[in-house]
Amino acid sequence: MQSIKIKDISKSFPGVKANSNISFDINEGSIHAIVGENGAGKSTLMKILYGMIKPDSGDIYVFNEKISLNSPKDAISYGLGMVHQHFMLADNFSVIESIILGIDNAGLKNLKLDQYKKSIKEVMERYSLNVGLDQFVDELGVGEKQRVEILKVLFRGAKILILDEPTAVLVPQEVDELFKNLKELQKNGVTVIFISHKLDEVLRIADEITVMRAGEIIDTVKSNEINKKQLAEMMIGSSLPKPPKRESDAGNKNILEIENLDATNQQGKKLFQNISFEIKKSEILGIAGVEGNGQKELIESLIGIQEISKGNIYLNRKKINTLSVQERLSLGISLIPEDRQAQALVMDMRLTDNVMLGRQSENQFKTNLSTVNFKNAISKSKKVINNFRVKTPNEATIVTALSGGNQQKFVVGRELEDHPSLLISSQPTRGVDIGAQALIWQKLRESRDKGLAVLLVSADLEELIGLSDRILVIYQGKFVANLNPEDITPEDLGAYMTGLKK
Amino acid sequence: MKIKYNLISLSAPVLALSLSVCITSLILIAIGKNPLETFALMYDYGTTGKSLVSIVNRFIPLYISAIAVAVGFKMGLFNIGVEGQYLLSALLAAAIGASFSVSRPVHILLIMIIATMVSAFWGAIAGYLKVNKGIHEVISTIMLNYIGTGIIAYLLGQVFNDEDKANLIPQTTPLPKTGQIPELNKLLSIEDLPSLHGFLPIAITLGIIYYLLIWKTTLGYNLRITGQNPIAAKFSGVDPKRLTMLAMIISGGFAGLVGMGPLLSYHHQYSIDFPAGLGFAGIGVALLGRNHPIGMAFGAILFAFLERSSQILDLRDVPKEIETMMSAFILLIVVVFYEIIRRYIVTQQIKEASKETES
Numbered sequence: 001m002q003s004i005k006i007k008d009i010s011k012s013f014p015g016v017k018a019n020s021n022i023s024f025d026i027n028e029g030s031i032h033a034i035v036g037e038n039g040a041g042k043s044t045l046m047k048i049l050y051g052m053i054k055p056d057s058g059d060i061y062v063f064n065e066k067i068s069l070n071s072p073k074d075a076i077s078y079g080l081g082m083v084h085q086h087f088m089l090a091d092n093f094s095v096i097e098s099i100i101l102g103i104d105n106a107g108l109k110n111l112k113l114d115q116y117k118k119s120i121k122e123v124m125e126r127y128s129l130n131v132g133l134d135q136f137v138d139e140l141g142v143g144e145k146q147r148v149e150i151l152k153v154l155f156r157g158a159k160i161l162i163l164d165e166p167t168a169v170l171v172p173q174e175v176d177e178l179f180k181n182l183k184e185l186q187k188n189g190v191t192v193i194f195i196s197h198k199l200d201e202v203l204r205i206a207d208e209i210t211v212m213r214a215g216e217i218i219d220t221v222k223s224n225e226i227n228k229k230q231l232a233e234m235m236i237g238s239s240l241p242k243p244p245k246r247e248s249d250a251g252n253k254n255i256l257e258i259e260n261l262d263a264t265n266q267q268g269k270k271l272f273q274n275i276s277f278e279i280k281k282s283e284i285l286g287i288a289g290v291e292g293n294g295q296k297e298l299i300e301s302l303i304g305i306q307e308i309s310k311g312n313i314y315l316n317r318k319k320i321n322t323l324s325v326q327e328r329l330s331l332g333i334s335l336i337p338e339d340r341q342a343q344a345l346v347m348d349m350r351l352t353d354n355v356m357l358g359r360q361s362e363n364q365f366k367t368n369l370s371t372v373n374f375k376n377a378i379s380k381s382k383k384v385i386n387n388f389r390v391k392t393p394n395e396a397t398i399v400t401a402l403s404g405g406n407q408q409k410f411v412v413g414r415e416l417e418d419h420p421s422l423l424i425s426s427q428p429t430r431g432v433d434i435g436a437q438a439l440i441w442q443k444l445r446e447s448r449d450k451g452l453a454v455l456l457v458s459a460d461l462e463e464l465i466g467l468s469d470r471i472l473v474i475y476q477g478k479f480v481a482n483l484n485p486e487d488i489t490p491e492d493l494g495a496y497m498t499g500l501k502k
Numbered sequence: 503m504k505i506k507y508n509l510i511s512l513s514a515p516v517l518a519l520s521l522s523v524c525i526t527s528l529i530l531i532a533i534g535k536n537p538l539e540t541f542a543l544m545y546d547y548g549t550t551g552k553s554l555v556s557i558v559n560r561f562i563p564l565y566i567s568a569i570a571v572a573v574g575f576k577m578g579l580f581n582i583g584v585e586g587q588y589l590l591s592a593l594l595a596a597a598i599g600a601s602f603s604v605s606r607p608v609h610i611l612l613i614m615i616i617a618t619m620v621s622a623f624w625g626a627i628a629g630y631l632k633v634n635k636g637i638h639e640v641i642s643t644i645m646l647n648y649i650g651t652g653i654i655a656y657l658l659g660q661v662f663n664d665e666d667k668a669n670l671i672p673q674t675t676p677l678p679k680t681g682q683i684p685e686l687n688k689l690l691s692i693e694d695l696p697s698l699h700g701f702l703p704i705a706i707t708l709g710i711i712y713y714l715l716i717w718k719t720t721l722g723y724n725l726r727i728t729g730q731n732p733i734a735a736k737f738s739g740v741d742p743k744r745l746t747m748l749a750m751i752i753s754g755g756f757a758g759l760v761g762m763g764p765l766l767s768y769h770h771q772y773s774i775d776f777p778a779g780l781g782f783a784g785i786g787v788a789l790l791g792r793n794h795p796i797g798m799a800f801g802a803i804l805f806a807f808l809e810r811s812s813q814i815l816d817l818r819d820v821p822k823e824i825e826t827m828m829s830a831f832i833l834l835i836v837v838v839f840y841e842i843i844r845r846y847i848v849t850q851q852i853k854e855a856s857k858e859t860e861s
Binding site: 303325327329330335344345346356357360361371391392393397398400401403406 | 714717719722723726730734736737738740844851856857
C-alpha cells in the first residue's frame with residue numbers, strides 16, 4: 001500500500017516553476033529519500049505536502065484518501081509530521097513541556113504533566129527513542145533535540161514523518177544514532193520521507209530514492225539498484241542548454257591572488273583551509289563544489305564579510321585583507337551574491353534606488369553638494385534596463401514587481417555596467433528562465449573578453465564547464481582538483497565534488 | 503502612476519480617523535452621551551483662536567519628537583528613549599544656559615547645542631550597547647529613560663535647584679532674556695491671542711533637514727536600505743555597527759531639541775512642571791505620519807488638536823479620556839491599513855510589470 005501518492009503537483013512562483021507535474025508514490029513503511037540540488041524544488045514539494053503552501057494544481061492522496069490541506073494542522077490530522085531543519089523548540093522549556101506544547105487546550109495551569117508523561121513514555125518505548133523528559137531543552141545536544149522533535153510529531157499520531165535535511169546539523173556519530181532510530185520507526189510501520197543532498201547517507205538509509213532536478217522528477221529508483229555515481233549524474237543532469245565554449249585566451253596579468261587562506265567559524269570549525277589561487281585578466285575561474293563545502297564563506301571572505309584567520313588577498317597587487325567591504329568594492333570588485341532577494345536587492349524599493357546598491361558611496365552617485373545624485377541613478381537604471389533587456393514598466397517600479405529572471409538580469413547588469421576589474425559571481429543564473437540565462441551567459445562572456453576577471457561559483461555544472469577557463473573543485477573546505485573544462489564531463493566533475501574521485 | 507499610489511496611501515490615515523470616530527461614538531453612546539454633540543463641542547472649542555495657538559505650541563515639540571523617533575525607525579531601530587533623552591538634555595541645557603549670558607542668537611544657539619550634545623550622548627549609550635554588547639535598543643533605551651529620570655530628580659533637587667527664592671517646587675534658575683526666544687505674536691499681528699512660541703520656524707526647519715538627511719544624502723540612503731534589508735545593505739558595503747551608532751546619535755540629537763521649544767519660548771527654566779511624555783507621544787506621531795516629514799506634521803497637528811479640544815469635555819461631564827482612546831484607535835487602525843495598502847500597491851505593481859513582460 002502507498003502511504004502517499006502525489007499526482008501532477010505543480011507550483012509556480014513569479015518567474016520560477018518550482019514544481020512541474022510532480023507525480024510519485026511512497027510505500028507504506030518505507031524510508032523514501034528525495035534528493036536534488038538546492039533549488040531543485042524539494043522544499044517547495046514538502047511545504048505543499050505539509051500544508052504550508054497550496055499547489056497550483058494536482059492532488060495528494062494519503063493512505064488512498066484524497067486530501068486537501070489548508071494548513072500544517074490539517075496535515076497533522078492526516079498523520080503527517082514534519083521535522084524541520086531548524087528546530088522549533090523553546091530553550092527554557094523542559095522536554096515534556098516542549099512535546100505537549102500546543103496539544104493541551106486546557107492551558108498550562110491545568111496541565112497534568114504526569115498523565116502525559118505516561119503516554120509519552122509509551123511512545124518512547126515503542127519506537128526506542130530515548131531522551132530525558134525532565135531535562136531542559138537547552139541542556140540537550142543537537143542529536144537529542146532532534147529526537148525531541150521526532151517524538152513531538154510521533155506523539156501527535158504521525159504515521160508519516162518528513163525529515164528536512166536532518167543530517168545537516170549532526171556529527172557522524174549522531175547521524176548513526178539517527179539512522180538507528182529511523183530503522184526502528186520503520187519496523188513499527190512509520191513511513192519516513194528523508195530530504196537530503198548527501199548521496200552517501202541517502203544510499204545508506206533509504207529504500208527508494210526520488211531524484212528531483214529543476215522542479216521536475218527525474219526518476220524514482222530502488223537504493224540497492226543504483227550507485228553513487230549514477231545518482232550524482234541523475235541529480236546534476238545534463239539536459240540544460242549548454243553555454244557555448246569560450247573563444248579568447250586568458251591574459252597574463254593577475255587580477256586576484258589568494259595565498260593560503262584559512263577561516264574558522266565561531267564554534268572553531270574550519271570553514272576552508274589553505275586556499276590559494278589566482279585569476280588573470282580575461283579569465284573565468286570556476287569553483288565547483290557541493291553546497292556547504294566552503295565556497296560561500298570563501299566568497300564572503302573575499303569581499304570582507306567573513307573574517308579570515310590566515311592568509312593574504314591581493315587585488316591588482318594591492319593587499320586588501322584588512323579593507324572594509326566598501327573599500328574593496330570601490331577598488332573594482334563587483335559581486336553577484338547567490339541569493340539575489342536576500343543579499344543583492346531591496347525588494348520594496350525602486351530600481352533607481354537599487355541601482356546604487358554597492359556603489360552608493362562612489363562619486364558617480366554624488367552631486368557637487370555631495371547629496372545623492374538621482375539623475376545618475378535614473379540614467380544608469382535606464383542603461384541597465386536597455387542593455388540587459390530587463391522587462392519592467394519603467395525604472396521607478398519596485399523590484400518585487402519583477403520576475404526572478406528580470407531581477408537577476410538587473411543585478412548582473414548593475415554589477416557589469418561599472419566595468420569592474422573583478423566580478424565575483426555566485427549562482428548567476430539560479431532559478432531564472434532560459435532566456436535570462438542565455439543573456440547572462442552572453443554578457444558574462446563579453447565582459448570577460450574585454451578583460452574582466454571572473455570568479456564563478458555555480459551548482460549548475462553545465463554552466464561551470466561552459467563558461468570557465470579553469471575549474472577548481474572544493475571539497476570539505478579544500479581544493480581537491482584543478483581541471484580543464486575542455487576535457488571534463490559533468491559526470492566526472494560530480495565525482496570530484498562528492499569526493500569519489502581525487 | 504506614483505501620484506496615484508500616494509493618493510491611495512493617504513486614504514489610510516483618513517480611514518483610520520473616520521473609523522476611530524465611529525468606534526468612539528459607539529463608546530459614547532454606551533456611556534449615555536451624544537456623540538454628535540460631543541464632537542461638535544470638541545470642534546468648536548478646538549478651533550477658537552486661543553486653542554489654535556495652543557495647538558501650534560504643542561505641535562512644535564511633538565513634531566520634533568516624531569522626527570527623532572523616525573530617524574531610528576528608518577533603519578529599523580526603535581528609539582524608545584526620546585523621552586529620557588529630551589528631559590535630561592532640557593534640564594542640563596536650562597541649568598547651564600542660565601549660568602552665563604552672551605548676545606541673544608549666540609546664547610540660544612549655545613543652549614541648543616548643549617541640549618543636542620547631551621541628548622545625542624544619551625542616545626549613543628544605547629547605540630554602544632547594541633553594537634558592542636548585543637543589547638536590544640528597546641530594552642536599553644527604556645532602562646536609560648528610568649536612569650535619566652533618576653538623574654533628573656537628583657540634579658534638580660540637589661544640584662541645580664534655584665536657591666535664591668524659597669521655591670515650593672524644585673526648579674532651575676530662569677534663563678536670562680538673551681536665552682529666551684521671543685513670541686511670534688507681534689510678527690503675525692495676533693497680539694490679542696496667547697503667546698505663539700517662537701520655536702516654530704526652527705521646528706519647520708528641522709523637518710526640512712530631516713527630509714534632506716533621509717532622502718537626499720548617502721547616509722540617509724544607507725539608513726533606508728538597512729531598514730528594509732540589512733543583509734543586502736551589508737553586502738553593499740554598509741558597516742552596520744557604525745551606522746547603528748550614527749543613527750542613535752542623530753536620533754538622540756534631534757531628541758535634544760524636543761525640549762527646546764517649551765524651554766526657550768515659554769518655561770525658560772526646568773522644573774517638575776516641565777512637559778513630559780512628549781517622547782512617547784512622538785512614537786505615535788511617527789507611526790501615523792509614516793516617518794514622512796509632511797505626514798508627521800499632519801499627525802502632530804491632529805494629536806495636538808485632539809489633546810487640546812478634549813480639554814473642554816470634563817467641563818461638560820464627558821470623560822476626556824475619550825481622547826486617549828481615540829488616539830489609540832487611530833494608531834491601531836492606521837498601522838493595519840498601511841500594511842493592507844502596501845500589499846495592494848505591491849500586487850498592483852506586479853500586475854503592471856507582468857503586463858509589460860507579456861507585451
